Amino acid sequence: MVIKIKEDFAKKMKLLLKDDFxxxxxxxxxxxxKALRVNTLKISVEEFLKISPFDLSPVPWCDxxxxxxxxxxxxxxxxxxxxxxxxxxxxxMAVVEALNPMPGDMVLDLSAAPGGKSTxxxxxxxxxxxxxSNEINSKRVKVLAENIExxxxxxxxxxxxxxxxxxxxxxRVFDKxxxxxxxxxxxMFRKDEIAINEWSLENVLSCSLRQKKxxxxxxxxxxxxxxxxYSTCTFSPEENEGVIDYFLKNHSDFELIEIYNHEGFDNGxxxxxxxxxxxxxxxxxxxxxxxxxxxFITKLRKKGSFNDGNKASKKLNIKKIAAKDLxxxxxxKYLKARLDELNLYQIGQHVYYVPYEMNLSGLKVYKPGxxxxxxxKERFEPSHWLAMSLKKDDVNMIYNLKDKxxxxxxxxxxxxxxxxxxxxxxxxxxxxxxxxxxxxxxIKNFYPKSLRNYR
Ligand SMILES: C[S@@+](CC[C@H](N)C(=O)[O-])C[C@H]1O[C@@H](n2cnc3c(N)ncnc32)[C@H](O)[C@@H]1O
Numbered sequence: 225m226v227i228k229i230k231e232d233f234a235k236k237m238k239l240l241l242k243d244d245f246x247x248x249x250x251x252x253x254x255x256x257x258k259a260l261r262v263n264t265l266k267i268s269v270e271e272f273l274k275i276s277p278f279d280l281s282p283v284p285w286c287d288x289x290x291x292x293x294x295x296x297x298x299x300x301x302x303x304x305x306x307x308x309x310x311x312x313x314x315x316x317m318a319v320v321e322a323l324n325p326m327p328g329d330m331v332l333d334l335s336a337a338p339g340g341k342s343t344x345x346x347x348x349x350x351x352x353x354x355x356x357s358n359e360i361n362s363k364r365v366k367v368l369a370e371n372i373e374x375x376x377x378x379x380x381x382x383x384x385x386x387x388x389x390x391x392x393x394x395x396r397v398f399d400k401x402x403x404x405x406x407x408x409x410x411x412m413f414r415k416d417e418i419a420i421n422e423w424s425l426e427n428v429l430s431c432s433l434r435q436k437k438x439x440x441x442x443x444x445x446x447x448x449x450x451x452x453x454y455s456t457c458t459f460s461p462e463e464n465e466g467v468i469d470y471f472l473k474n475h476s477d478f479e480l481i482e483i484y485n486h487e488g489f490d491n492g493x494x495x496x497x498x499x500x501x502x503x504x505x506x507x508x509x510x511x512x513x514x515x516x517x518x519x520f521i522t523k524l525r526k527k528g529s530f531n532d533g534n535k536a537s538k539k540l541n542i543k544k545i546a547a548k549d550l551x552x553x554x555x556x557k558y559l560k561a562r563l564d565e566l567n568l569y570q571i572g573q574h575v576y577y578v579p580y581e582m583n584l585s586g587l588k589v590y591k592p593g594x595x596x597x598x599x600x601k602e603r604f605e606p607s608h609w610l611a612m613s614l615k616k617d618d619v620n621m622i623y624n625l626k627d628k629x630x631x632x633x634x635x636x637x638x639x640x641x642x643x644x645x646x647x648x649x650x651x652x653x654x655x656x657x658x659x660x661x662x663x664x665x666x667i668k669n670f671y672p673k674s675l676r677n678y679r
Pocket of ligand 1: 359
């Protein structure tokens, strides 16, 4: 692997790293480490390790994270399609470990696409509480939604907004906020050639201005006593300690708190920005010190105590579902899981589940909740998202695809099988991959066209 580093960047790193600079530069000759994170919403780590076709070794700072070999291609395996894991850069896994969301928390992921950290947050929420997953970029929000769907996450709202507009709507609403900020990406040079080409000193400074603005907005949305994590995948002090130093000077109601320091993690460097000594509580991950790319993580606490009066009300005024009998008919006939007891409402032809009432009016909403399906021609058609969130014991009819049938299904072909007429959940080794609808032994394919692939 040959990586051409820009001269200005190398000069800057030499000044910062001094004796460690050579070791840092030598790392560019090695391949980046590759890892996956088990989706514990679908399978326990123990079960996954029993069926994993890959040779895995643990990522020390994340108990659901595992390195795989360079030759393995887990992105092409069916277990990826069924959402048993998310392929994620190992250092990135340390971010949500630092945030430590707990079941029941209201969590905002402010810059979420493609969804590595949102899906990690959701697995820690275990279906309880709410994840508001926001992405400003309208193309990237689609990819985010696909990943949330594949991982079968139910307690989520997906927004396509700017931090400033969210700030006006959600003052002091969230228990935990993640700001995984857009940055100059210096820590990803081994993985992302575009980051190398786009790098410049000017861009570093413009990123740092944007990061300060984003953090200012995020601060207002956190409850007193709440936790906010700020992270980047870049090395420049201007985007890291410099941003946090600015933030603390302008938000005296926040304090830095320690992050568990795994072997090989470095602390923050206040001396690089002439900042307060507390900045040592930040954490830096360097590719020459750990098995992962470059990252910076800060954990902040808003002083004061929780005021649950601000918590969004769990009781929903369930909007009347005009065609609700159709959904309930579907549910009674095909589902063992009692989804009809959830907080359901209808927008247009779609039926959604939303665990907490939130006022989303005036916002660009990509998905107002978990989309269960839609009414089409006087019938309820279940969504792929619903299929991905169901376990085999949640439904009355499953058909486990065998060998070539898996490939045929994800290519969009119809299948022949001896099953009763009606909706059938198709599975791979017992894990749902999508819907089929059987009529007289022929299963019509409902795998989304956008996901069909021909590997
Ligand atoms: C580092 S990436 C997020 C990665 C994501 N958290 C994950 O783990 O998959 C930063 C994101 O910030 C978004 N972004 C760009 N400008 C932004 C802004 N002004 N405010 C908020 N987010 C922004 C980018 O579109 C990008 O998706």
